[in-house]
Amino acid sequence: MEWKRRHLLGLEDLSAGEITAVLDMAVSFKEVSTRSIKKVPPLRGKVVANLFFEPSTRTRISFELAASRLSADVVNFEKSTSSAVKGETLKDTARNIERMGVDIVVVRHTAPGAPHRLAEVLNISVLNAGDGAHEHPTQALLDLFTIREHKGELKGLTVAIVGDIGHSRVARSSIWGLKALGANVILVGPPTLVPAGFRKLGVEVSHNLDEVISRCDVINMLRIQFERQQSGLFPSLREYSRLFGLNRERMQRAREDVLIMHPGPINRGVEIAPQVADGPHSVILEQVENGLAVRMAAMYLVTRGR
Amino acid sequence: MNLVIKGGRVLDPAGGVDSVLDIFVRDDKIAALGNVPANPDMTIDATGLIVVPGLVDMHVHLREPGNEEEETIASGAESAAAGGITSCACMPNTEPAIDNEAAAEFVILQSNRAARSNVYPIGAVTAGRKGEELAEIGGMVRGGAVAFSDDGSPVSNAEILRRAMLYTKMFDRPVISHCENRELAGSGVMNSGMVSMTLGLAGMSNASEEIMVARDIALAEITGALLHIAHVSAAGSVELVRRAKEKGLRVTCEATPHHFTLTDECVRLFDSNYKVNPPLRTAEDIQAIKAGLADGTIDAVASDHAPHTEEEKDVEFSFAPFGIIGMETLLPLVVSELVKPGIITLQKAIELVSTNPAKILRLERGTLTPGAVADIAIIDTETEWEIDVGSFRSKSRNCPFHGRKVFGRALKTIVSGRIIHEHSPGHGAGGRD
Numbered sequence: 001m002e003w004k005r006r007h008l009l010g011l012e013d014l015s016a017g018e019i020t021a022v023l024d025m026a027v028s029f030k031e032v033s034t035r036s037i038k039k040v041p042p043l044r045g046k047v048v049a050n051l052f053f054e055p056s057t058r059t060r061i062s063f064e065l066a067a068s069r070l071s072a073d074v075v076n077f078e079k080s081t082s083s084a085v086k087g088e089t090l091k092d093t094a095r096n097i098e099r100m101g102v103d104i105v106v107v108r109h110t111a112p113g114a115p116h117r118l119a120e121v122l123n124i125s126v127l128n129a130g131d132g133a134h135e136h137p138t139q140a141l142l143d144l145f146t147i148r149e150h151k152g153e154l155k156g157l158t159v160a161i162v163g164d165i166g167h168s169r170v171a172r173s174s175i176w177g178l179k180a181l182g183a184n185v186i187l188v189g190p191p192t193l194v195p196a197g198f199r200k201l202g203v204e205v206s207h208n209l210d211e212v213i214s215r216c217d218v219i220n221m222l223r224i225q226f227e228r229q230q231s232g233l234f235p236s237l238r239e240y241s242r243l244f245g246l247n248r249e250r251m252q253r254a255r256e257d258v259l260i261m262h263p264g265p266i267n268r269g270v271e272i273a274p275q276v277a278d279g280p281h282s283v284i285l286e287q288v289e290n291g292l293a294v295r296m297a298a299m300y301l302v303t304r305g306r
Numbered sequence: 307m308n309l310v311i312k313g314g315r316v317l318d319p320a321g322g323v324d325s326v327l328d329i330f331v332r333d334d335k336i337a338a339l340g341n342v343p344a345n346p347d348m349t350i351d352a353t354g355l356i357v358v359p360g361l362v363d364m365h366v367h368l369r370e371p372g373n374e375e376e377e378t379i380a381s382g383a384e385s386a387a388a389g390g391i392t393s394c395a396c397m398p399n400t401e402p403a404i405d406n407e408a409a410a411e412f413v414i415l416q417s418n419r420a421a422r423s424n425v426y427p428i429g430a431v432t433a434g435r436k437g438e439e440l441a442e443i444g445g446m447v448r449g450g451a452v453a454f455s456d457d458g459s460p461v462s463n464a465e466i467l468r469r470a471m472l473y474t475k476m477f478d479r480p481v482i483s484h485c486e487n488r489e490l491a492g493s494g495v496m497n498s499g500m501v502s503m504t505l506g507l508a509g510m511s512n513a514s515e516e517i518m519v520a521r522d523i524a525l526a527e528i529t530g531a532l533l534h535i536a537h538v539s540a541a542g543s544v545e546l547v548r549r550a551k552e553k554g555l556r557v558t559c560e561a562t563p564h565h566f567t568l569t570d571e572c573v574r575l576f577d578s579n580y581k582v583n584p585p586l587r588t589a590e591d592i593q594a595i596k597a598g599l600a601d602g603t604i605d606a607v608a609s610d611h612a613p614h615t616e617e618e619k620d621v622e623f624s625f626a627p628f629g630i631i632g633m634e635t636l637l638p639l640v641v642s643e644l645v646k647p648g649i650i651t652l653q654k655a656i657e658l659v660s661t662n663p664a665k666i667l668r669l670e671r672g673t674l675t676p677g678a679v680a681d682i683a684i685i686d687t688e689t690e691w692e693i694d695v696g697s698f699r700s701k702s703r704n705c706p707f708h709g710r711k712v713f714g715r716a717l718k719t720i721v722s723g724r725i726i727h728e729h730s731p732g733h734g735a736g737g738r739d
Contacts, residue, residue: 012504089621111622112506113576132624133506169506197503 360392390716
């Protein structure tokens, strides 16, 4: 096993071997969720703290369940933060929580790099649950896990990520993970949301979904944020949906065995039509399920890392 | 008092001097070069050292009034002295802003009280730095202001800036522009490029600076005003100033040491000491700045000394204030990054940090010509030392160069014939104590 890290901060620095180590570990943890008693003992006596400085019910619940299935105790801390709010600093909050005997902090924060700075000042494991538009490693890992389950391996697959790549931490982590495992990545969206500079990362950039859809083994649709339209990055949701939404008509051009993914929450009728989200190619709910297994694996591995 | 500085290499670009000479200082003036009295009150042995006109840092922030926990005029003057800087000009982005005669006089008064390096006020161009109405520029000239700028709140209304330039021209003082298009820079916290894209941090493009450099040069052309562009960071800005100079416009500009030393790659550490505006850019921009320094397009090196307390800076990168302190690292970075690699000569370096900024601000300083005010720095360019923020005289520590090995240090700083700073080995300004 190749995993030696104490933290999981992002996929940019991870090797193919390290990523595979998490995915392999998740395979055995996935089985736990199918048991009638959904609990195994590896983190018994350990404490996991979810530090969420940005609201997220779904990811927090996923981490919470993952920790409890490993028999860890879980505490949740939620606080909104902004530059204007004075008060206890992130570091102080984290140091206090560390002193309460916590072993792993799971951090979600609006500011890129917040978990990285915490990893420098804390002596315990830090798991990044999303830092601004930077990275969201467990989401990317669960996507990789889901693809691997269906396709056997990532190498040689073509994966499109469609949507607001510029503001997406999921996209960044996915790019690193997919590249490391040998997949081809196509980023799709309008130039205002998909900066051409991403090509320098060794990925393809397309502004025309219809042109690339037939080449894709996997299409990962990102949630489109309404405020992006308000800030003038595209003219209207209607036009966005027409150009980049995944609907039944567009699906006609897709491969028979294409996988449709979405990190959620879904805007039905905007980036993805209900018939597609609920259709035979969709693995969206499997992603949610796999998220638990991947987060169990990540927590287990970082407690063994040094 | 009579003071003789013996045996040093006297380097004064303004006076055209570069030779081993003794200097005679009588009271507060340079009395003679070469021809010195036999029994002065005091003799300084400068053998093996370089004797230069005291440095002039034309762009600093001293936070008084309003944010004295970050810096005061006195602590800033002390920090300047430790860096070999005998005069500095402080920006008006204080609270309240330096936008009237009394406020300008307050800076001079505090400078005189501190009795260290000279601090000159830069007055606001518009009242309250709001960009709406002209400030009382004439009053501030009377109060001692040497230039005018709204600093980090650039005047967005071009017509108001045009009028300000016309008006300021009557006092033969420059308008200093911090060139940043606010809409384009947006909520950016670093340079816009590969690194910002990878880190998911909002970027500020080179264009957000270059657009305003172009606009302000166009305004200088139609008004004939003196325009000084602060801290050029983008390659295109250097080129715009180069063309303006070729046209014969009265445009000058400065660059900071961090902009010719560090790139946006540093931000990968998420250390807010690398958060500065204009942001650290790329290797290509550094190349352009160095070329501009070498060919005379860039007239001055200034620190943009911007102190912030540890608690302000020790937050998430996105939330931290912009700014790097720099008066105690100005000389070493110029020597280490520009002179030692052969990009410019030591003489050119002294022009950039003393002769030229003194001229731009119309200060009768920046020279060792007999009759001039005896503002002198005695510097060592040959001994390597390590920057240690712990020994800084500034009240703040937000410096990304901690631990860096450098050449170039002021061993003695003399203002108006009085030694205000001495570096003693083992207990020195900016050195390892």
